[in-house]
Amino acid sequence: MKKYKDFMPKADTQFRTWTELWKIDFPRLVALTLPHVQLAEQQSHLQLSQKAIDIIDEVERAKMKLAALVSEKEMIKKEFTAAARTYINMAKATPQFKEEGILGIGITCTNQTLDLNDMRPAIKTAVFPHHVEVSFKKHHVLSVAIYCRLPQDKGKWTLVGKCSKSPFIDKTPLRIENKPEKREYMAIYTDVQELMGHQSDICMVTFG
Known part of the structure; x- marks a missing residue:
């Protein structure tokens, strides 16, 4: 067996x-x-x-x-x-x-002619008691893929969601309960099948 x-x-x-x-x-x-x-x-x-x-x-x-x-x-x-x-x-x-x-x-x-490979979303972040809000400017019918990472992630981004309507609400809980953490967020356009264009600038927040 x-x-x-x-x-x-x-x-x-x-x-x-x-x-x-x-x-x-x-x-x-x-x-x-x-x-x-x-x-x-x-x-x-x-x-x-x-x-x-x-x-x-x-x-x-x-x-x-x-x-x-x-x-x-x-x-x-x-x-x-x-x-x-x-x-x-x-x-x-x-x-x-x-x-x-x-x-x-x-x-x-x-x-x-619009070159989709040159597009770069612009994002802003805001911190609330139970979530982080990521605002972005929507480009026509494209959605955005939102990524997050912490310092201990050693540069690896984690997809936290895809969204076609701003803002995106990230309700990911703290990794360690009651311990504030620094987070970095970035976004990139997507047509569902694949990512398109360049990464946005990185926004850093302290959550928790």
Whole structure:
């Protein structure tokens, strides 16, 4: 019989593999060490094991579908933007074009292209008795990923949340109860699938 650790892997892929093996070995484990566990209870647990596997598979399929949709979205946006820009530039080249008229119907066009890789969010922090508030300026439809670290983290950032509406409220408790701690916060834009642009400046607070 395999040796089981007292914890399960957190990553979904490893967790799924672990659960598959657990389904195989669980009946033997019960037979050898837990004879008081009734068959109905064993079957119920095996069904729960399969549910865990099934939901991980469903999430992976959803991720793949979302990735395909995001890719298609970007392609269509690019195609549409190029076509719309062509029509607007054609209109500008005609004698009938008037800038005031085009603005009057809500259409503007610029040759400047926004480089998402150059974006950097600006954040501000405020400390309250039970939370830290991180304010940011939202850029169009993009959300921000908020990270935090303490001096003892040795420079490693921990994601504390993603937010599309300012401010973000961080209710992470003190690492040591009743002991104030210095925290650093930073943010970076995200489109859910990946991080985009540059990290914000770092804001330092004393919480607690």
